Amino acid sequence: MSKFRLLHIGLDDTDSKDGMCTTYVGAVVVDRLREMGVKIFDYPRLIRLNPNWVLKTRGNCAISIEVETRAELIPKIKQIVFETVEQLAELDHETTNPGVAFLEGGDIPEELKTYSKKVIQDIVTIDEAENLAKRIGAEVFKFKIGRGIVGALAAIGEELKQDKTYELVAYRVPNNRGTKRKIDRESVFKMNELTYPSTFDNIDLATGEIRITPHTPCPILYGIRAENPQTAVKAHNIVKALEPIERWVIYKTNQATDEHIRDARISKVQAERSFMVRGEVCKKPRIIRGGHVIFRIRDESGGIDCAAYEPTRKFRETVMKLTVGDVIKAYGGVKQKPSLPLTINLEKIEVIKLSPVLEKVNPVCSLCGKRMKSAGKRKGFMCKHCKLKLPKEAVRFEEMPRLITLGVYEVPPRARRHLAKPLIRLSPQVW
Numbered sequence: 001m002s003k004f005r006l007l008h009i010g011l012d013d014t015d016s017k018d019g020m021c022t023t024y025v026g027a028v029v030v031d032r033l034r035e036m037g038v039k040i041f042d043y044p045r046l047i048r049l050n051p052n053w054v055l056k057t058r059g060n061c062a063i064s065i066e067v068e069t070r071a072e073l074i075p076k077i078k079q080i081v082f083e084t085v086e087q088l089a090e091l092d093h094e095t096t097n098p099g100v101a102f103l104e105g106g107d108i109p110e111e112l113k114t115y116s117k118k119v120i121q122d123i124v125t126i127d128e129a130e131n132l133a134k135r136i137g138a139e140v141f142k143f144k145i146g147r148g149i150v151g152a153l154a155a156i157g158e159e160l161k162q163d164k165t166y167e168l169v170a171y172r173v174p175n176n177r178g179t180k181r182k183i184d185r186e187s188v189f190k191m192n193e194l195t196y197p198s199t200f201d202n203i204d205l206a207t208g209e210i211r212i213t214p215h216t217p218c219p220i221l222y223g224i225r226a227e228n229p230q231t232a233v234k235a236h237n238i239v240k241a242l243e244p245i246e247r248w249v250i251y252k253t254n255q256a257t258d259e260h261i262r263d264a265r266i267s268k269v270q271a272e273r274s275f276m277v278r279g280e281v282c283k284k285p286r287i288i289r290g291g292h293v294i295f296r297i298r299d300e301s302g303g304i305d306c307a308a309y310e311p312t313r314k315f316r317e318t319v320m321k322l323t324v325g326d327v328i329k330a331y332g333g334v335k336q337k338p339s340l341p342l343t344i345n346l347e348k349i350e351v352i353k354l355s356p357v358l359e360k361v362n363p364v365c366s367l368c369g370k371r372m373k374s375a376g377k378r379k380g381f382m383c384k385h386c387k388l389k390l391p392k393e394a395v396r397f398e399e400m401p402r403l404i405t406l407g408v409y410e411v412p413p414r415a416r417r418h419l420a421k422p423l424i425r426l427s428p429q430v431w
């Protein structure tokens with residue numbers, strides 16, 4: 001009897017802006033392996049990597065698949081993976097540099113787990129990935145410059161033992177790719193009504209936009225994000241596709257988990273990564289050209305600009321209600337644009353402390369109880385009825401009601417990054 005072995009397969013960097021998607025390549029590999037009788041362990045994994053990485057094509061995702069197989073089938077499995085990548089990857093595109101990784105055995109080395117976190121939250125080099133592979137006995141294969149090995153290894157190392165969600169992805173037949181997606185809008189609303197919040201980010205209710213269909217020429221018809229695979233299937237059965245579905249797959253994923261965010265003091269914040277910083281508003285929110293809202297926060301280590309960009313729509317109105325002295329936690333990706341200060345592209349804010357806003361008011365007349373009027377510039381106050389006069393020092397300050405309360409505020413689904421955790425996922429009704 002031959003022995004069974006566990007084999008981890010990692011894939012990345014197969015698409016270009018003109019088409020394809022690594023999730024599709026993963027789905028085809030899964031189907032081809034199943035056809036040859038290979039057992040796929042658990043669900044294949046869709047791991048979103050650093051969303052601020054400049055060389056990503058779109059959503060910066062990589063795929064891993066864990067299989068249990070007889071040892072003698074391993075070479076055939078590897079061949080299927082290579083053939084599928086070769087057949088489907090957009091190899092003619094300069095920026096498409098696929099990478100494939102294999103790791104045998106059930107236990108993921110600690111060093112690989114740490115590396116995966118780094119690829120999700122930070123930046124690593126191809127050399128770093130290759131050296132790690134050597135140390136842990138993983139095999140990596142590079143197509144062209146093979147940048148994809150960075151993500152392929154990271155996808156193997158993120159086991160999703162903590163927070164996780166699922167995404168059911170349905171793919172279009174080749175002839176339809178690049179054309180307008182045909183899907184019954186009402187059925188998406190019905191699906192949302194029957195499955196939300198166990199599915200989420202299906203619709204942007206403020207604008208009525210359907211959020212399960214992408215706007216790129218990739219093979220995806222729709223993707224349904226869900227808390228568990230059962231609800232994802234239920235939702236898929238409610239949605240009416242008005243064009244054929246070639247195949248679908250359920251991925252287990254780190255989407256909607258905030259795994260990309262690191263806590264930091266402001267002075268430690270770096271461009272091309274994502275952070276949560278706590279600070280006091282030191283420059284009031286203002287609207288700049290393009291409808292973006294910018295304000296500044298500081299802590300004892302420094303200051304940083306925060307931005308709620310135009311696509312975040314109503315979130316900007318919330319942000320505009322902040323004032324100097326308020327204390328918030330700001331969550332988001334950090335960008336450095338030429339000649340502009342480092343800026344956090346806000347994904348959400350938590351308002352921790354509201355500063356009192358005081359406004360000058362005229363004193364009340366002690367004789368008739370009516371509000372006094374100004375007696376002229378620097379001349380104090382006078383009661384029109386009783387003619388009582390008071391010096392300008394009699395001015396009073398009253399605390400104005402604040403138009404924002406303590407709590408967490410997030411951008412709407414239309415502006416949400418794949419990794420950002422929607423607030424509804426914190427609600428007990430999800431579970």
Ligand code: ATP
Pocket residue numbers: 012013014015016020021022023049050053055056057058059060061062096097118119120121122123124125146147148149150151152
């Ligand atoms: P797809 O959806 O097909 O995977 P994508 O948006 O995920 O496209 P890729 O085409 O995979 O983007 O390009 C990203 C490339 O950058 C990959 O080669 C990946 O291995 C590499 N990469 C991803 N994250 C990092 C990171 N944090 N540091 C360094 N390289 C990274």
